[in-house]
Amino acid sequence: MKNIIKYPAQNTWKAFLQRPALEKKDLRNTVQEIFLKVRNEGDSALKEFSDKFDQVNIENLLVSKEELEFAINEVSEELKTAINQATENIYKFHVAQKGSTEEIETTEGVVCWRESRAIEKVGLYIPGGTAPLFSTVLMLAVPAEIAGCKEVILCTPPQKDGSINPAILYTAQLCGITKIFKVGGAQAIAALTFGTESIPEVDKIFGPGNQYVTQAKQLAMEFNVAIDLPAGPSEVLVIADQSANPIFCAADLLSQAEHGSDSQVIFISTDEIIFNETLKEIEKQLAELPRNEIAKSALDNSRFILLKSVDEALEMSNFYAPEHLILSVENPRSYISKITNAGSIFLGNYTPESAGDYASGTNHTLPTNGFAKNYSGVSLDSFVKKITIQEITKIGLKNIGKTIEVMAEAEGLNAHKNAVSLRLKSLENGI
């Protein structure tokens, strides 16, 4: 294992914390062509692309009632129980984000407040591939349901036999989603952007995906559709002091590494014994993982760093801005106020990252790739808009009218001024 760095000077951090450059092929033209074809030809284009890219022949894009019912029987009781508990926790955490509407009287007679409204139509994209990400269905569909989105559409690519993984179908139904379409890739994002005969157009698109999906979501924005977050490979940063458990640290680092060969893993310790033990444990646990080829190649991009103090480690973490930050240190709560950039934080030895991935209640759709500096993860806020409202009484307008007139005039906007002056004049005459 290379990439071991001991007590580096601050001015060297930038270089070795550089994220590996993403292989950002220019897919813009390819995806633009897909968009054009879907816009013009609708469903038939979707079927053609499924045939071409996924080698699947889809008769009906919409998952049928029978398929939905079948899925419910296919999922084991054990998995249902697990999904139900996770749903409950995710619900509790997100419903508490509703917040109240507080009216603020900014000046006597001038009252302002904000109210939330659901984004009416949202599209959830769930990728296919090796892992059926039904947990991502939960993370997106539960807050959509709490927000009260009127239309929640789910698109996911079919398996080779034309079916969708039952756990995905079960989870979607549990969250009230019944419009599930068998379509993946950039063409699915195009369908959600423009609508087709079968698939309704939406206001906002959520969910992970490959490079084509990522490029398609960017393009969707140019057609006025909003998206959840910019994409990037998943990452974890673990800070461990002498109180950490090397077995747990190794397990957490590996659970990140198994996501994909482009996953990022950073381990920082202030204790040389814990540091060395963790390195050994990784080798040991790695050997037994089914996905160890993936994990191994992610570990090639990883960094193992010894630092003098937890405070220094937090400075480094803030600089890196990790998606997931695990604090395996004594009294972890005392450090929270020092954390400025992170997607989600896991405190202490018994809070593994996988708890947040599935069941603690927090959302696992988080800012990666340094976006923790300027984006929040998905929350109830992602499914609503906040509308500002103001009500001004006659007294109120008298109190702030002059200010508006003076400012509007100084900006050269006389009609703006006029809208106040005419009202003030009527009040002078009237009252």
Add this chain to the structure above:
Amino acid sequence: MKNIIKYPAQNTWKAFLQRPALEKKDLRNTVQEIFLKVRNEGDSALKEFSDKFDQVNIENLLVSKEELEFAINEVSEELKTAINQATENIYKFHVAQKGSTEEIETTEGVVCWRESRAIEKVGLYIPGGTAPLFSTVLMLAVPAEIAGCKEVILCTPPQKDGSINPAILYTAQLCGITKIFKVGGAQAIAALTFGTESIPEVDKIFGPGNQYVTQAKQLAMEFNVAIDLPAGPSEVLVIADQSANPIFCAADLLSQAEHGSDSQVIFISTDEIIFNETLKEIEKQLAELPRNEIAKSALDNSRFILLKSVDEALEMSNFYAPEHLILSVENPRSYISKITNAGSIFLGNYTPESAGDYASGTNHTLPTNGFAKNYSGVSLDSFVKKITIQEITKIGLKNIGKTIEVMAEAEGLNAHKNAVSLRLKSLENGI
């Protein structure tokens, strides 16, 4: 005045509420070249572009201490008083958006919460042109200050004599901004994206601008910088019943129309007398406006619509999703719950839109162009990220451990499962 529509059937709405297609020239290549040059050559590229595009020769990009002091003396006491009152109201409304941190115990021993952190470095862009938009400085700088952003940079193009309008400099200082740079256009956005010798790079860029600036903000996102909102021409929709005042309605419609020839103005009335009076009043007031050429051409794109009821008007408004919605109707509060898409709402006869533009306290940076369907306006939230935090005790992990194991295994992610299994095993042995 054309574009008068009486009692249209619902299936015709889409056609006549179509926003005029934006003249969206493909400026991508031009702006990409500007970005490349600024990235490679820094300040000297900025000076070259100012010379080329704005015909101004800038020696020092940074506004000097002397210029800042001079500006304070230049601004009239009357304007200072006005700006101070507006600042106070904007501060009150935005500081109330702070919200509290509530810990949620989703399962016994599993505690989750969210904490806000300021986005560290933000850049505010204030356009030049005919109107010195010092009110926009307030709308962006006040919440940035409340959020606690460490670095707030302001870029604005210099006037022909190389100076910046004193009201902009006064307002910026009032909000604690001292790093003000004389640079405009796409090159300013490029500087905020990459940083130059003088101008620090930032995490998020705010503010309005022309087509070049808009395209530059889109491009900035591809370099991992966040932006406030997608851009579009400003718009207002006024709903007036028999209780409305035609003089006020006309003034509000015109104050929107004077923004620019691409401004959108929609007037809906349920009362034919009010409707006709308002049309007459517009002609009358228009004649006296200094910017009446601009207003006139904006009115060419406007719509004047008679409908049967306020409920129907609200349906139409929700369909259109206006940036500003004025409810000049009896008991306006009773209709709020029916409004699903709007940027900001103005209630009753004494709440002109210009109050929200300057001094009621709400933010005037709002979603236009139909974006009120899927975006909120700028608020304190725009200047922070929300980090989720979780802390799980040994008991907590026992309570949700099985759920995580089962779900991780079903997704084929064994290292995720392992991170829990190893902990549960240690607890069995330990306790």
